[in-house]
Amino acid sequence: MIFPNHHLKISQALTIALSSLASCLLVHGQSDLLRFANNDQLHGKYQSIDSQGQVVWKNDHAEQAIAFKQDKLHRIIFNNAQPAESSQYTQFVELSNGDILPAKVESLDANFIQLDTDYAGHLSIPRNKLKSIYSHPYQGRLLYYGPLNEDGWVQVSSPEENGDEEFDDEELPAEDPTDWTHHGLSWYSTSDSNQHLVRENALTDQCSLRFEVEWRDLFYLNVALFAETPNLHLADEDAAASAKKKLSTMQKIGEVTGQCYVLTLSQHNANLLRLIEDEKGEITSQKISDRSSSVRAMANKKMAVEIRISRPNRLLLLFIDGQLIKQWPLGSEVHTKGLSLALSNGNNNHTRSNIFKISQLSISEWSGYFDSPASMEVSDQxxxxxxxxxxxxxxxxxxxxxxxxxxxxxxxxxxxxxxxxxxxxxxATENISQESENDNQVSRIFLAPYGRISGSLVKSDHQHLNIKHSLIGNVPISIHFASTLDFSANQSLLDLWDDRF
Structure with a gap:
């Protein structure tokens, strides 16, 4: 993590980080991580699923392997979410229960689809359990999917008004906890609008950004697109100068992102702004449309967001839960030349709760096709x-x-x-047979590079995860393709929040 306006603390932070890393390597030295439902965790190695459905786990500090009941577990992350193998197939089959299978389609008739997979062998699935077949899981070639871990992300602080303060090395103030926390397969944010989560050079000139967001009470998010991130690595004197400025919210974002487009999103509405550098070198904001676009999020406090943006066509489209919400023209001239993505909490009133999590985040190429995903479904054809x-x-x-x-x-x-x-x-949606699953018995296996298959775990060895799938039957999944085994399908959103929230 990089904090441009706290350079006095960098050497101390590096020392702590390196010490922690060395400790982890010495203590754990193992590649798998087991998270419990109460947020405890245990490093070690997955061994098997026993005949009672318990997960058998081996830790170097225990003489014997330990068996854990599934209802006490949250998830297993295999090999730091970096599987030994990835599926080589580029066709994907989506089932009626939401599973997505990378596969080669061998045949399809009126009754069954026959698939060949490199992680589960041959699969035969009833046709009335099919939702879709596609060549890419998104609009185009997948560039990123996660967050499986923190790799490639960096946290950056906006300049704060503390530039006149000086500290001796022995009197450094304690570092505030970071606002963005990676937990499981999600990023969590509390209420610090000065903390930015940045992924450099993550976008292309024409791409699609998707993610799911869930929140507790309020939800305000800033999404900076095509950011140039000029201040990601500020010199000490530049950081001190920035810290002395009186900046607006958008100017604080601009100090980190440089010229960019900022989509402000809440459960109520959405706005798009352009941050540009004026003749004095100062960042100013321009609202692209005078009218906010209504979002009207549902009462379940969860929504799927898709942003399609094209620099060549000077266009941005916003979809919420598959429906087109707004189309913004970017103007006759696109000022920014950056390709970075930056997320920040949009809560400027720190007395109010704005806790949310972002998951299922993907970045893919976009063909320029404008239709809403919902328009691609027909009930009777x-x-x-x-x-x-x-x-x-x-x-x-x-x-x-x-x-x-x-x-x-x-x-x-x-x-x-x-x-x-x-x-x-x-x-045709009317021909798809929906299966009712007992979520208390369902686990989900996430596959590399992209895919998911779910079912009830049955007796398995250290090389496989055997599941009883409601649509397919018994399926042995090679563990070499698995990034994560998730037991939390039956848990509510609030059960998954970090304890400090």
Whole structure:
């Protein structure tokens, strides 16, 4: 973590960090991490699932392996969320229960789809359990998915008005706890609007950013896009100068991000601003539209956000829960040349609670296709769309054989096209059979590079995670492809907050 306006503390922080790292390496020396439902954790090595469904765990400090009941566990993170192998298949099959399987589609008929996978072998799945088949899990090539760990993220502080304070090395003030905390597979934020979570060079000129956000009471988030991050590594004298300035909220963001676009998002509305540098070298903000866009988040305090942004087309689209909320033109001239992403808590009233978490964050290339994800679903017909994002047809997906899709459209028209040329096939929603699962018995295995399969864990060895899947039956999953085993499907949002919240 980098704090530009606290350079006096860097050497001390590095000493502590290196000592902690050395301690971890000496004490743990193992690659897996077990998190408990009460937020305790234990390093070690996954061994097996026994006949009673207990997780058998080995820690170097224990003479014998220990068995834990699943209802006491939150998740297992394998090998620091860096699996030994990643699936080589670029087709994805989404099931009615939300599972996403990377696979090669061998065939599809009126009754079944046949899949070949490198993590579970051959799978045969009833057709009425299919939701979609697509070549990419998102709009285009996946650039990032996580946060599986903290790698690639850095926390940066906005300048604070403390530049006149001086401390001897022995009298350094205690470092405040960081606002952004990585826990499990999520980033958590409390209420510090001066802390920015930055991922440098994360974006492309035309890309899609997706994430899920959940909150307790209030939700205010600033998303800086195409940030130039000129002050990520400030010299001491520059940091001191910045700290003496009287800055607005947007100017504080600009001190970290430089020129960029900032989407301000809450459960009520959304706004887009442009931060630009004036002739004096000062950051100023310009609101791109005078009217806020209503978000109207549901009472469950959770929403799925997608931001599609194109520098060449000077356009930003905001989707909430699959519905297009707003389209903003970026203007005749795009001022920023950066590619970084920065997130910050938008709460300026620190007396009010603004605790939220961000998960399922992905960045992918965007083809420029504008349709809302919800518009790609038809209740009584299948829908096929080709890679160009324009050609599509509604009708019946008759079959897939030998890498070719046979699709019947209106007026007895027939389309025969290589599966490699197909972007997505969405199946008629009224034909999809929904399964009711007992969440108390369901665990979820997250696969590399992207995928999820869920079910009830049964007896397994150290090489496999065997599950009883409600749609497929018994499936042995090679542990070499697993990044995380999650037991928390039955836990509420508040159960997953860090204790300090």
């Amino acid at each position: 299948d829908l096929i769309m080709l890679h160009n994002g324009i050609d599509r047809m509604a009708g019946n997906c008759e079959s897939i054989n030998n890498g070719k899709v046979t699709f019947y459209g209106p007026y007895d028209s027939q389309l025969s096209v290589p599966l490699d040329e197909v972007k997505v096939i969405n199946f």
